[in-house]
Amino acid sequence: MSSKKLLFGLIAAVPVAALLTPFLALLLLRLWGSLLHAGSSDRRHAICAHVEEERKAAREQRRKSQDLGDDDWEKVENTASAPNGGVPKDTEWEGIVGFFHPFCNAGGGGERVLWAAIAATQRQWPNAICAVYTGDHEIDKSAIVAKVEERFDIVLREETVTFIYLTTRQFVLPSSWPYFTLLGQSLGSLVLAWDAFHLLVPDIFIDTMGYAFAVAFCKLLFPSVPTAAYVHYPTISTDMLASLDDQTGTRGIHSGLGGGRRGQVKRYYWHFFARLYGWVGRHIDVVMCNSTWTYNHIMEDLIHSIALTPQTSAARSRDNIILYIAQFRPEKNHSLILRAFSRYVHHLSHNSDPARLVMIGSVRANTPDEKHIYALRIEARELGINERTTFITDAPFSTIQEFLGKASIGVNGMYAEHFGIGNVEGLAAGLIPVVHRSGGPYLDIVVPFQGGEVGFHAETEQEYAEAFEKVAGMDGDAILAMRTRGRASSRRFGEGVFRDGWVKNMQELVRLQRKINPGKKS
Numbered sequence: 001m002s003s004k005k006l007l008f009g010l011i012a013a014v015p016v017a018a019l020l021t022p023f024l025a026l027l028l029l030r031l032w033g034s035l036l037h038a039g040s041s042d043r044r045h046a047i048c049a050h051v052e053e054e055r056k057a058a059r060e061q062r063r064k065s066q067d068l069g070d071d072d073w074e075k076v077e078n079t080a081s082a083p084n085g086g087v088p089k090d091t092e093w094e095g096i097v098g099f100f101h102p103f104c105n106a107g108g109g110g111e112r113v114l115w116a117a118i119a120a121t122q123r124q125w126p127n128a129i130c131a132v133y134t135g136d137h138e139i140d141k142s143a144i145v146a147k148v149e150e151r152f153d154i155v156l157r158e159e160t161v162t163f164i165y166l167t168t169r170q171f172v173l174p175s176s177w178p179y180f181t182l183l184g185q186s187l188g189s190l191v192l193a194w195d196a197f198h199l200l201v202p203d204i205f206i207d208t209m210g211y212a213f214a215v216a217f218c219k220l221l222f223p224s225v226p227t228a229a230y231v232h233y234p235t236i237s238t239d240m241l242a243s244l245d246d247q248t249g250t251r252g253i254h255s256g257l258g259g260g261r262r263g264q265v266k267r268y269y270w271h272f273f274a275r276l277y278g279w280v281g282r283h284i285d286v287v288m289c290n291s292t293w294t295y296n297h298i299m300e301d302l303i304h305s306i307a308l309t310p311q312t313s314a315a316r317s318r319d320n321i322i323l324y325i326a327q328f329r330p331e332k333n334h335s336l337i338l339r340a341f342s343r344y345v346h347h348l349s350h351n352s353d354p355a356r357l358v359m360i361g362s363v364r365a366n367t368p369d370e371k372h373i374y375a376l377r378i379e380a381r382e383l384g385i386n387e388r389t390t391f392i393t394d395a396p397f398s399t400i401q402e403f404l405g406k407a408s409i410g411v412n413g414m415y416a417e418h419f420g421i422g423n424v425e426g427l428a429a430g431l432i433p434v435v436h437r438s439g440g441p442y443l444d445i446v447v448p449f450q451g452g453e454v455g456f457h458a459e460t461e462q463e464y465a466e467a468f469e470k471v472a473g474m475d476g477d478a479i480l481a482m483r484t485r486g487r488a489s490s491r492r493f494g495e496g497v498f499r500d501g502w503v504k505n506m507q508e509l510v511r512l513q514r515k516i517n518p519g520k521k522s
């Protein structure tokens with residue numbers, strides 16, 4: 001039997017097996033995955049060799065243009081100032097990052113995200129290969145790179161970008177699915193994903209166009225490939241579901257279509273689809289959205305859509321947690337925040353839901369920082385707040401995301417902090433900032449926006465405590481408005497924030513990739 005026939009046999013067998021037993025279906029998917037892996041390995045080697053050649057040529061050219069010797073050039077390349085928010089480059093990782101973007105030549109906002117993501121990836125992982133899966137066959141690499149620079153002012157390194165051409169794009173066009181379009185397109189994206197994987201199985205797979213099903217499919221076929229999705233708009237949202245029952249006609253094109261037998265069918269279908277989408281979402285390792293750090297909320301919204309309470313992520317009730325994310329170093333002044341928190345809980349707070357303080361940060365090994373955090377723990381005990389204070393050192397990414405998603409206040413205690421990307425992260429995640437009245441947080445970040453405040457400033461213990469109490473005393477609408485303004489204002493930091501956020505997410509994916517495939521060089 002030819003391998004193609006075997007593949008089609010597998011495609012047909014999976015749904016049948018899924019009905020019989022999910023376990024068997026999973027087994028078949030894995031088998032299918034390893035066939036795809038084996039089938040595309042020659043092409044993979046060819047791509048790597050080709051990129052290596054182009055890279056050599058490009059280096060040579062740059063070296064010539066700068067008139068440096070080989071060794072000198074190497075030095076320049078490797079010590080060039082850390083390009084992404086101070087994170088040092090990782091020259092060791094040489095994997096292939098697959099970007100699933102079937103319409104990559106469209107030149108819209110979605111493409112901007114794709115190219116900005118690739119540029120950030122290239123700078124951080126200069127030896128990685130960025131493979132773009134696209135359905136645009138007519139494009140030429142050099143032309144695209146020039147166009148991206150001209151149109152978006154994004155400079156790509158041509159030599160480490162490669163295009164993988166898909167031939168089944170018609171399956172995701174809405175016109176191919178006149179009925180049950182959402183579901184049809186999602187199934188169509190599976191065909192497209194299969195098309196992609198049979199050409200090349202990447203080391204990390206990222207969808208940048210919203211084909212969540214393709215990402216989950218990748219995870220099921222290749223458990224060793226970390227996956228991510230960049231969500232511009234969720235395919236189905238709680239708003240859409242809610243609009244079915246709307247009687248005012250003000251909730252978009254589906255407003256009030258939930259009546260009658262047809263409406264009932266639509267309702268069942270959408271709810272079924274929302275569940276499926278939530279299930280799919282849980283198979284993706286990292287989900288990002290426009291304001292990168294809010295991705296958690298999107299996903300939770302999706303998963304919670306089963307409960308069908310339409311609410312925005314900002315409105316979701318948060319826990320009474322004050323969050324301080326900063327390295328455990330003296331200048332971050334954790335001690336000031338501990339004392340302020342103690343004053344707040346012992347003298348000011350009348351909240352029935354007792355507040356908690358969570359301090360998350362890294363501790364540099366073999367430095368005085370290790371003693372420092374020990375002293376902070378003792379101080380918390382002396383202040384009588386140790387039961388309500390949690391110190392988390394070297395937290396994994398997921399823990400930070402979790403707290404950004406559920407805390408109420410993001411605090412910062414450092415005097416004259418230069419900028420503090422952490423403050424922007426907090427703002428973008430919908431936390432109410434209470435920051436030191438100095439430096440970047442005061443001058444640039446927590447400043448009025450759209451005619452309203454986005455947070456509070458403080459300097460002394462007492463002022464911090466009062467700010468905590470103010471936030472606790474705000475009513476639901478006021479706090480929602482403030483969170484919404486804060487999140488909107490965080491977009492001012494656009495490009496840089498995007499890049500840093502992207503690198504953070506990618507770091508997580510690379511870490512996963514290394515963890516799952518130890519010892520493998522790429």
Ligand SMILES: *[C@@H]1O[C@H](CO)[C@@H](O)[C@H](O)[C@H]1NC(C)=O
Pocket residue numbers: 109110113232290291
């Ligand atoms: C998300 O990005 C899309 C396109 O990139 C843009 O049109 C949309 O307004 C953005 N949404 C938010 C909430 O920023």
Ligand SMILES: *[C@@H]1O[C@H](CO)[C@@H](O)[C@H](O)[C@H]1NC(C)=O
Pocket residue numbers: 330331332333336415459460461
């Ligand atoms: C911490 O803040 C307090 C109060 O503003 C200040 O007196 C102290 O010098 C600060 N400590 C550090 C290390 O910055």
